[in-house]
Amino acid sequence: MYEFLNTYLIGCIITSDEDKVFNSIGLKDTLGSEFTTKNKWNRYKQANIKVMKINWSKM
Numbered sequence: 001m002y003e004f005l006n007t008y009l010i011g012c013i014i015t016s017d018e019d020k021v022f023n024s025i026g027l028k029d030t031l032g033s034e035f036t037t038k039n040k041w042n043r044y045k046q047a048n049i050k051v052m053k054i055n056w057s058k059m
Helices: 002-008 016-024 042-046
Strands: none
Touching: none
């Protein structure tokens, strides 16, 4: 299960101000026009929101 989740699970926590940015540029409920499987974070790039990778460890 760990390997599956580590490979396929992605998520992001954003602030309310960052959420307002998505709303203002029309990306609240969409992945963006350039979304591909190689560029999962496209809408964050379009909104100039920095994405940081967090490495999870096995419990």
